[in-house]
Amino acid sequence: MATMRRFLALFLAIGLVTACAGDDSGGGSTTVGSTTVGSTTAGSTTVGSTTGGEDLPTLKIGIPLPFTGVVAESAEEMRQTFLMYIEEQGDTLGGLPVEVIFEDTETDAELVVTKTRKLIDDDQVHLLSGPMLAFEGLAMLDSVNEAGISLVGQTGVAADDYTRLEAPTLTAAAKATASQETMPFGSYAYEELGYRRIATLGQDYSWGYQTVGGFQYAFEAAGGDVVQKLWAPIGTTDFAPFVNDIDREVDAVYVTLIGADIPRFVEAYSDFGLKEDIPILSSEDLVAQDAIRFYSGDSAVGIVGVTPFTTSIDRPEMQTFVEAYEERTGNVPTFWGESAYVAAMVIDRTLKYVTETNNIALQDLPDWVRSNGEAFATATREIDLSDTPSSPVTVDEYNRQIRDFYIVELVDDGGTITDSLVETVPAVTQFWTFDQEEFLANPLFSRDFPSE
Amino acid sequence: MEEWATRILSGVTYGGLLFILASGFTLGIGIMNIVNIAHGALYLLTAYTAWTVFSMTESFVLAIVICCLTGGLLALVLYAGLLKRLHQRPLAQILVTMGVTLIVAEFGVIWWGGFPRTVERPGSLAGSIHLGVVSFPAYRLFMLAAAIVVGVLLWLLLERTRVGALVRASVDDEEMARGMGVDVGRLYFFVFGITGILAGLAGAIGAPFLGAFQGAQFEVLLLALLVSVVGGLGSVTGAFIAALLIGIIDSVGKSLFPELAHFTLFAPLILVLAFRPTGLFGRTQIIK
Numbered sequence: 072m073a074t075m076r077r078f079l080a081l082f083l084a085i086g087l088v089t090a091c092a093g094d095d096s097g098g099g100s101t102t103v104g105s106t107t108v109g110s111t112t113a114g115s116t117t118v119g120s121t122t123g124g125e126d127l128p129t130l131k132i133g134i135p136l137p138f139t140g141v142v143a144e145s146a147e148e149m150r151q152t153f154l155m156y157i158e159e160q161g162d163t164l165g166g167l168p169v170e171v172i173f174e175d176t177e178t179d180a181e182l183v184v185t186k187t188r189k190l191i192d193d194d195q196v197h198l199l200s201g202p203m204l205a206f207e208g209l210a211m212l213d214s215v216n217e218a219g220i221s222l223v224g225q226t227g228v229a230a231d232d233y234t235r236l237e238a239p240t241l242t243a244a245a246k247a248t249a250s251q252e253t254m255p256f257g258s259y260a261y262e263e264l265g266y267r268r269i270a271t272l273g274q275d276y277s278w279g280y281q282t283v284g285g286f287q288y289a290f291e292a293a294g295g296d297v298v299q300k301l302w303a304p305i306g307t308t309d310f311a312p313f314v315n316d317i318d319r320e321v322d323a324v325y326v327t328l329i330g331a332d333i334p335r336f337v338e339a340y341s342d343f344g345l346k347e348d349i350p351i352l353s354s355e356d357l358v359a360q361d362a363i364r365f366y367s368g369d370s371a372v373g374i375v376g377v378t379p380f381t382t383s384i385d386r387p388e389m390q391t392f393v394e395a396y397e398e399r400t401g402n403v404p405t406f407w408g409e410s411a412y413v414a415a416m417v418i419d420r421t422l423k424y425v426t427e428t429n430n431i432a433l434q435d436l437p438d439w440v441r442s443n444g445e446a447f448a449t450a451t452r453e454i455d456l457s458d459t460p461s462s463p464v465t466v467d468e469y470n471r472q473i474r475d476f477y478i479v480e481l482v483d484d485g486g487t488i489t490d491s492l493v494e495t496v497p498a499v500t501q502f503w504t505f506d507q508e509e510f511l512a513n514p515l516f517s518r519d520f521p522s523e
Numbered sequence: 524m525e526e527w528a529t530r531i532l533s534g535v536t537y538g539g540l541l542f543i544l545a546s547g548f549t550l551g552i553g554i555m556n557i558v559n560i561a562h563g564a565l566y567l568l569t570a571y572t573a574w575t576v577f578s579m580t581e582s583f584v585l586a587i588v589i590c591c592l593t594g595g596l597l598a599l600v601l602y603a604g605l606l607k608r609l610h611q612r613p614l615a616q617i618l619v620t621m622g623v624t625l626i627v628a629e630f631g632v633i634w635w636g637g638f639p640r641t642v643e644r645p646g647s648l649a650g651s652i653h654l655g656v657v658s659f660p661a662y663r664l665f666m667l668a669a670a671i672v673v674g675v676l677l678w679l680l681l682e683r684t685r686v687g688a689l690v691r692a693s694v695d696d697e698e699m700a701r702g703m704g705v706d707v708g709r710l711y712f713f714v715f716g717i718t719g720i721l722a723g724l725a726g727a728i729g730a731p732f733l734g735a736f737q738g739a740q741f742e743v744l745l746l747a748l749l750v751s752v753v754g755g756l757g758s759v760t761g762a763f764i765a766a767l768l769i770g771i772i773d774s775v776g777k778s779l780f781p782e783l784a785h786f787t788l789f790a791p792l793i794l795v796l797a798f799r800p801t802g803l804f805g806r807t808q809i810i811k
Binding site for chain 2: 313315
């Protein structure tokens, strides 16, 4: 009886655990018609396989994204916008019918590698896109290089590292680098806002180092002085010690934090009364569309930040994108979804470009793409991306974005917080105004570089 | 002087929250030998509930009441449905409550979405209170006051009431208590309900400070474990003192040694385990 009960309990426990952990992340081959988009998160979506009368081969694209875990909602947004672009092109990319195979990385670095290998070896995809998170991008890199397959990066390739790494088949035409975003803001803080002494508070990991580093580098090059640098571990529950230690003699505090740490810091900052005295400057993290949803009350009003994406700009492409996404999902899109959308756009236009310039028959295009990863990535420099939703984009010799950034301020719009455009910084490169060689001679931005 | 007053006060008030987060958990593990991994999940669910109630009614008091009821009710269902059958079997309890945690968290994603939710500080607790040397955020003082009230009530319940005496007797010698005619089953049902109410209270009070977000289920569990182990399993006094101590060490430690910010929260745990493995107020051999 006792043994029986023990088995029952174990069975129940295993049942409970698997009930939630298991979704069909095996990437089952769900084929869904072009009008309905599959409801399963992972799995493949075939669109437009019957276009025209001719028998064209299908282009297979593999995309690993973290559909389970803390960022699942944004990963789903990326899936939706990627498919949205394909559907807008009459269910094709570069004139070919497409099969997109989404794999769930479960926010796990090891699984990213496994799933990438699966896409390359088992599914025999012709090119890869994604991922979502910075560590995922770095984890994929070896497999991508080994296979020589092209990776059209989405938000997960923002790390400054790639410019100094061997990544010939990567194109980051759909995402800027971390310090690229904050360097113009560092100059702006000195020149336009007139700040001279600044303290920084960054999340204690690479995205924090690179955004804080970029800000400081440009701010100090302009003549300013970063007098204090604080680093908060991810998941800091109480920000009082950091807030209380901020030097009260500074003109402003520059902040990069992520996730649930953002509202905690903002609340603590306002609790201790610093909000009235010392303004907060920040990376996209505190002012972007998805961060605004974190806030309650008016503690966040007045934060000035830099971002590659805001719906507050007056740009027809943005308006069209927002309307299309709202109609599709009922939600407002964020920079996550836009990056995936632009990645699909990059694939579409690069396919057309290589077909024309190399005289490739559509029949042979998928195989050509698979075996010419580097040529494909390089070709993304030549395509026209002047009409992406958030900014005109060109691509530099490292396959990275040159794009506009927006300085926005959070304002109280009749009870709800929203971002209002303050200034546009046009055509920012990953080296900002600095000499490329000099910039690359520096070490990567880190906890200690630049120092206080 | 002013700087140090702020540091210590920050630590003590944060400690107040830690105690509220941990009290239900330490009661469950210390008195009933139930390792309730789902404690963090109860926090998460009730914190989400607090967000919903507060956004709809703007009443923080109502949010607290509903969260306590929700927490208590869920705990009773959890106990009657699953844990009762796993009496004195910690490993099975851990697995089952882990499963419950995953289900609850997934439910949270479906119902409330994946983005963090923060409850606004209720109007009367939003500002600062002037305390002689320093001016201090009212909500943090409220957390400390709530912790003191909870601590005193729990202590009275366990040490000064008949129910408390029965509970202590059952913990010391369950067989003997049963022999004397104590309905241990019903008693445990009652106590587990209280752990749920405490988890609900933690959800309501924690929501404006920590927020409700995916990941909170484990973060809160870890904090509860930390306080319980340092304080000594099952000791309310121990948990209270441990929580304040951890809060102060974390606050002062982060100021004096910012480069050790990752460890200040767990430094007391290492020290206590090294010199007093049963915790500050723990008795030897609690888990049989």
